Amino acid sequence: MNSFEKGPNCAGCGACLAICPVYRISFLERHSPRGKYHLLVKGLDKLPGSIADMMVRDTMTACLQCGGCASVCAAGVDVRSIIRERREKEASASLTVRKALKIMENGPLRGTGLALKLLSMFPGFQGIDSWSPAERPFLTAIRQEDNMLSVYPPPSAPVDPHRLKIAFFAGCVQNFMMPGVAEDALNLLSREIVIPLQQGCCGLAALSAGLTEMAREQAAKNIKIFSAIQPDILLTGCASCASMLSDYKKLFPQGDPLHEQAAWISDSVRELSSFLASEEQLLCRITGPFEYGNQTCLSDLLPFALQVPCHDRFSPGGSSDIQKLFERMGITPAITLGCCGFGGSFFIGNRKLSAGIRDTLVSEVRRAGVKRVVTNCSGCLMHLEMAYRKGDLGEARPLHLARFLSLLP
Numbered sequence: 001m002n003s004f005e006k007g008p009n010c011a012g013c014g015a016c017l018a019i020c021p022v023y024r025i026s027f028l029e030r031h032s033p034r035g036k037y038h039l040l041v042k043g044l045d046k047l048p049g050s051i052a053d054m055m056v057r058d059t060m061t062a063c064l065q066c067g068g069c070a071s072v073c074a075a076g077v078d079v080r081s082i083i084r085e086r087r088e089k090e091a092s093a094s095l096t097v098r099k100a101l102k103i104m105e106n107g108p109l110r111g112t113g114l115a116l117k118l119l120s121m122f123p124g125f126q127g128i129d130s131w132s133p134a135e136r137p138f139l140t141a142i143r144q145e146d147n148m149l150s151v152y153p154p155p156s157a158p159v160d161p162h163r164l165k166i167a168f169f170a171g172c173v174q175n176f177m178m179p180g181v182a183e184d185a186l187n188l189l190s191r192e193i194v195i196p197l198q199q200g201c202c203g204l205a206a207l208s209a210g211l212t213e214m215a216r217e218q219a220a221k222n223i224k225i226f227s228a229i230q231p232d233i234l235l236t237g238c239a240s241c242a243s244m245l246s247d248y249k250k251l252f253p254q255g256d257p258l259h260e261q262a263a264w265i266s267d268s269v270r271e272l273s274s275f276l277a278s279e280e281q282l283l284c285r286i287t288g289p290f291e292y293g294n295q296t297c298l299s300d301l302l303p304f305a306l307q308v309p310c311h312d313r314f315s316p317g318g319s320s321d322i323q324k325l326f327e328r329m330g331i332t333p334a335i336t337l338g339c340c341g342f343g344g345s346f347f348i349g350n351r352k353l354s355a356g357i358r359d360t361l362v363s364e365v366r367r368a369g370v371k372r373v374v375t376n377c378s379g380c381l382m383h384l385e386m387a388y389r390k391g392d393l394g395e396a397r398p399l400h401l402a403r404f405l406s407l408l409p
């Protein structure tokens with residue numbers, strides 16, 4: 001029995017319409033969370049091959065898996081899970097999406113250059129191979145001697161066994177597309193961080209596409225690698241990876257042989273902004289002589305737009321970690337932005353809708369006249385960087401939170 005059959009009923013109130021990025025672009029009822037739910041209720045897809053069936057199939061792809069609908073539904077309907085289960089049942093992920101996921105999964109093994117060359121052949125990724133990233137993926141570049149476990153920076157003295165053990169999860173984009181972001185994050189912390197080099201993709205893109213078995217394989221690999229070192233904190237600089245790692249215990253529920261280890265991983269995950277907001281001394285050191293509330297010394301960075309990724313905005317708890325961090329620092333963005341339209345496989349499979357959502361965000365940036373767009377999600381950063389390189393964002397350079405903080409005076 002899936003979420004749809006056993007779950008709560010949609011009351012048709014429409015509260016989810018305004019928050020759905022797809023509906024806000026198309027204004028088609030069938031693209032709204034309510035519309036998607038009711039298409040399934042009416043069972044229009046029960047006539048295989050019919051126009052109605054094809055329309056339902058097409059509609060099921062028009063979801064970013066952002067989770068916005070579930071966060072506002074008073075009836076407790078979780079359209080995101082219903083659609084994800086449906087995608088899995090129908091094995092609806094296109095060949096293009098499957099191939100792109102395979103490249104992302106094996107990118108670090110293939111090497112940065114070849115992975116980007118292959119990705120650049122996919123719709124929307126054209127030109128990505130000219131980004132001139134580091135020759136080697138981040139996890140290869142930091143390898144020390146023959147170890148499969150690096151400590152960053154290399155310790156000058158034996159690591160204190162009583163100190164909290166922090167492990168780092170890089171994620172695909174930071175590993176082989178934007179390795180500078182992972183370096184910025186680690187340099188900010190300036191303390192020993194343990195980094196297992198065989199870690200892989202978090203599995204979010206596969207799970208969103210309904211490829212649950214692929215996601216479980218990817219997750220199982222990370223669970224085994226990280227639980228072997230038993231970190232107190234599993235830190236990541238990507239809000240989307242953090243959200244997926246937090247869900248490992250659901251992917252391996254009670255009764256699964258991996259459940260206990262998966263729960264350990266899920267419970268120890270911290271996204272960079274949430275970690276920094278809770279570390280008073282570290283935050284003071286990063287902000288340095290900058291006085292809270294005095295923003296005049298930030299002229300190179302201000303005004304800036306803060307892009308709050310869906311996986312931060314709609315994460316359990318209901319408030320955004322990156323917004324809380326900026327509030328703690330007393331730095332106010334000129335404008336706060338929502339969904340960028342990336343959504344992993346959504347970007348590949350729904351080029352028109354994805355571009356429409358991004359164009360709306362781009363217009364907001366241009367209207368606000370900001371110098372920077374700051375985010376804490378690697379996927380959003382990559383998507384925004386594509387817009388910047390096309391000239392759509394004008395002078396507003398996208399920055400990861402870690403780079404923004406490292407540029408503070």
Ligand code: SF4
Nearest residue numbers: 010011013014016073
């Ligand atoms: S899914 Fe929830 S929020 Fe959306 S129309 Fe139905 S009851 Fe209302």
Ligand code: SF4
Nearest residue numbers: 020063064066067069
């Ligand atoms: S998960 Fe996001 S994109 Fe999908 S139906 Fe819900 S609000 Fe819309």
